[in-house]
Amino acid sequence: MAKKVAFLQGNEAAAQGALYAGCTFFGGYPITPSTEVAEVMSVELPKIGGKFIQMEDEIGAMASVIGASLTGAKVLTATSGPGLSLKQELIGYACIAETPCVIVNVMRGGPSTGMPTGPSQSDVMCAKWGTHGDHPAICLTPASVQELFEETVRAFNLAEKYRTPVMVMPDEIVAHMRERIVFPEPGELEVINRTAPSVSPAEYKPYDTSFGDVPPLAAFGSDYRFHVTGLNKGQDGFPTTKAAWVQAEEERQVRKVEANVDDIVTFEEYELADAEVAVIAYGSTSRSARFAVNEARKQGIKAGLFRIKTFWPFPDKQIAALAGKVKAFITPEMNLGMCTGEVKRCAEGKASVHGIFRVDGEPINPGQILEKIKEVK
Amino acid sequence: MSQRYEIRFSGAGGQGLILAGVIMAEAASIYDGKQAVQSQSYGPEARGGASKSEVIVSDSMIDYPKATVVDALLALTQEACDKYSHDLKEGGVLLVDSDLVTKLPQGNFKTVSFPIINTAKNEVGREIVANIVALGAMVALTGVVSKEGAEKAVLARVPEAFMELNKKAFQLGYEKAIAAKA
Numbered sequence: 001m002a003k004k005v006a007f008l009q010g011n012e013a014a015a016q017g018a019l020y021a022g023c024t025f026f027g028g029y030p031i032t033p034s035t036e037v038a039e040v041m042s043v044e045l046p047k048i049g050g051k052f053i054q055m056e057d058e059i060g061a062m063a064s065v066i067g068a069s070l071t072g073a074k075v076l077t078a079t080s081g082p083g084l085s086l087k088q089e090l091i092g093y094a095c096i097a098e099t100p101c102v103i104v105n106v107m108r109g110g111p112s113t114g115m116p117t118g119p120s121q122s123d124v125m126c127a128k129w130g131t132h133g134d135h136p137a138i139c140l141t142p143a144s145v146q147e148l149f150e151e152t153v154r155a156f157n158l159a160e161k162y163r164t165p166v167m168v169m170p171d172e173i174v175a176h177m178r179e180r181i182v183f184p185e186p187g188e189l190e191v192i193n194r195t196a197p198s199v200s201p202a203e204y205k206p207y208d209t210s211f212g213d214v215p216p217l218a219a220f221g222s223d224y225r226f227h228v229t230g231l232n233k234g235q236d237g238f239p240t241t242k243a244a245w246v247q248a249e250e251e252r253q254v255r256k257v258e259a260n261v262d263d264i265v266t267f268e269e270y271e272l273a274d275a276e277v278a279v280i281a282y283g284s285t286s287r288s289a290r291f292a293v294n295e296a297r298k299q300g301i302k303a304g305l306f307r308i309k310t311f312w313p314f315p316d317k318q319i320a321a322l323a324g325k326v327k328a329f330i331t332p333e334m335n336l337g338m339c340t341g342e343v344k345r346c347a348e349g350k351a352s353v354h355g356i357f358r359v360d361g362e363p364i365n366p367g368q369i370l371e372k373i374k375e376v377k
Numbered sequence: 378m379s380q381r382y383e384i385r386f387s388g389a390g391g392q393g394l395i396l397a398g399v400i401m402a403e404a405a406s407i408y409d410g411k412q413a414v415q416s417q418s419y420g421p422e423a424r425g426g427a428s429k430s431e432v433i434v435s436d437s438m439i440d441y442p443k444a445t446v447v448d449a450l451l452a453l454t455q456e457a458c459d460k461y462s463h464d465l466k467e468g469g470v471l472l473v474d475s476d477l478v479t480k481l482p483q484g485n486f487k488t489v490s491f492p493i494i495n496t497a498k499n500e501v502g503r504e505i506v507a508n509i510v511a512l513g514a515m516v517a518l519t520g521v522v523s524k525e526g527a528e529k530a531v532l533a534r535v536p537e538a539f540m541e542l543n544k545k546a547f548q549l550g551y552e553k554a555i556a557a558k559a
Contacts, residue, residue, distance in 0.1 A: 007403040007413075032421075116421050177416040177442050178399060180406040290440040366441050 004183040010175040011078075013145045014104050014168060015040035017152030018076045020184065021191055023102070024050035025073040027064030029057055029083060032116045033172045034106040037078035058083040062090035065101045069094075070228060072194075072219030074156055078104040081123055082113060084130065091165055092131035093230045095253065098207070098217070100159035100194060104152065104168045106175040107283075107334075109361055118361025119172035121283055122335035127167045128312050134250055136257035138264060139167040139312040141282040145179040150189065151309070157192035158264060162256045163214050169311070171334060173284035173363060197224060205235040207249070213256050261313045268307040271297060275304030277377050278326045278351075280319065280343055282308040285332050285364050292369035296377075303373050308339070316346050323347040328376040332356035332364045352376065380435065382521045383444040386511070387429040387461040388453030390419055393508030397451075398430030400512055400530045401522060405434045408526030414442040427457045434521050449519045451511055452478050453493065470518050472511070472554065489518060491557045496549055506546035513550025518558065524551065 008016070015037045018026075026041035038054070045052045051068070055061040058079055065075040079087060084105045094101055107123045109115030127139035138158050142151040148170055155166040195216040197204050206226040208215045218224030227237035232249060234240040257264065271293055272278060281289040286307040296303035306322060308315060319342075323329070329351050331340040340355040347353055354376050358364050384401060386394040395417045402415035414433045420426035431444045449470035452458035455478050462482040465471060473481070475490035493514065497507035509531060516527045528547060535543045 005407065007399070007406050007415075117419055173416060173442060177414055178402060179414050180412075284442065287440040287442055291445075294440070363443055365443070366445065 003185065006181055006183070007178055008145055008181045009036060009178045010145050010148045010170055011036035011106065012040050013149040013181055014078070014152045014170070014175070015044065016183070017149040018102065018156065019044055019048070020149070020186075020189065021074060021153045021156035022193070023074045023076045023156065024048065025065065025068040025075045026050075026052045026077065027055055027061045027068065027075070028077045028079065029055055029061045031058075031080045031083045033108055033175055034078040034080045034083075034104060037076075037104050041076065058086035059090060062087040062094075066090060066094050066097070066099050069099045069101050070220040072222070074160070075101045076104065077101070078106070080106045080108050080116075081110040081120075084123055084126055088126075088131040092133060092135060094165045095131065095135035096133075096230055096232070097228050098163040098215075098253070099165070100163055100217075101165050102152065102155045102159050102168065103165060104170075107169055107171045109359065115361045117172070119284065119363060120334045120359065120361075121171050121285065122338065122359065123169060124311050124335070125338050127169060134254055136162070136164050136254050137167075137312040138162070138164065138257060139169055139310070141169050141308060141311045143174060143283055143286045143307065143309075145174070145177065146181050147309075148174060149181060150184075153189050153191065157190060160192050160194040161214070162260070163194070163217055164256060169283075171283040171285075177284075201225065206237045207233060207235045209235065209252065213252050213259070257313055261317075264310060265313055265315050265318075266309040267315050267318060268305075268309060270305040270307065272304035272306060272322070274302050275325075276302040276327045277330060277373050278304050278306050278322055278328075279330045279332065279369060279373070280306045280308065280339065281332055282311060282339065285334060288364050288366045289332060289369055291366035292373060295366065295370050296373045301373060301377050303377070311339075314342050314346070319343055319346040320348065323350040326351050328352045328354060330354050330356065330369065330372050330376065332369050332372075334358050334364065381439065381445070382434045382519070383447050384432045384434070384449045384515065384519060384521065385429055385444055385447050385461060386432075386451045386515070387427065387457035388451075389457065390426045390428040392428070392453055393505070394428055394451075394453070394511075395419070395430040396534070397508040397512045397515075398432045400534055401515065401527065402432045402434070403533070404516075404522040404527040404530035405432070408529050409522050411436060411522075412439050414439045416442045427454070427460045429457070429461055449515060451515055453507070453511065454478070455480060458482065472514055472518060487558075489514070489554055489557045491553045493550070496553060497546060500549055501542060501546045503542060506542060509543050509546035510550035510553075513547040514554035517551045517554040
């Protein structure tokens, strides 16, 4: 049978990806340009016995998904810049309580109310540093409607596998544009479910590290009882200030991601084999970059593209290696240099780094990138 | 057609231009088996303000999803025409509502004008289908999607009760554009 195809908007694809992954709970507060995610979930979840709830604000929305996740559900919320700022306190809570959840954050102009309908890529640092304290961060930056579907599925997998919040961050262009999508059949994409406890309720501890860096999470409301808190906690979930334990736990929580970068980090290399200039881009900007690279190649310039699909953890290793091969990096982005700073850190002076920044609500067009390629080649 | 063909629908917010773009792209992508991307740009207002919807059609993979050099432009208001005609290419198609766009941009364009909104209002009977009249006209003028594919895409988006209304709007737009071009 031919696969189901549709002409879908990015946000709709994110919602469909969540459903494919087995999401049964959405708690949110609508905000442009992410509202269509909530709209689709509000229509689809009741049909499968799931729950959709519009909370009083973004903080409540984040709290609702943490609560629902603890009962064993796969959970989603969707927001944009100002909403992401509000959610940060509870994103930290989800990190320390090790509660799987997926946050779709559609990037619009900021700070504050900024430009609600204009595209931006200026939340990528907020994905890692928005909530205080040391914590793991995973952030995916898809570049097409199909990829937004697939990466949302992957976000659920990573959230469940590592017991941590995962952010999917399309810019407004990717979230609002429409393209043809081919729906994967059930079973075609991997779907990971969280590990259930193998011990009896009496023996169960929610942070029992004898099971490894990611202890199994029982469903709240079942026979398994446990304590959840935002304080540093012991294996049983109750607060502790025991110095050595807190140190080890903090390190473990960050290690869940850092020791598994090869499992998490994804990227695409295009025309890089003999490239002298590499454009490093993500989201819709990477599409402008590919256009520019193709034009440059037509003019005999050895240009290539490194497309970041996983923004956090950052592809440190790959960019460091590339810095030893190319002469220059070009980093176009719809902010004032967030990815550019990371690229400079990874390049360690081995390749020059040239940013192209736009925060005027307009996309970076291929012509701008091509011009820069010619300038630095 | 291996080259990109870029179409821009522009006017005021609330005129249904985003939907017109979506249907055009759907016709290309789902019914005609080509590649297509639709994107949009609009202000924070629910109604009014200049609004645009862009469609890129190609036989091969589309990277940059927005217009670079526009092949065909529809302008339903003077404001949209002033704002969005700067990157219409030499020899490109320019379709305007003759009642609302009186000041045409300088340049060598294949300009076609007819009263699009009034056609919807007076001949189809509902102003709300002006976007479908405009779509019919753009399908006729660009030839980038098949008439059959476009018609199917229109009907797939419309509730049963409004099928005839939209069919008529599409057909009238298609015919009037050809007549106005001649």
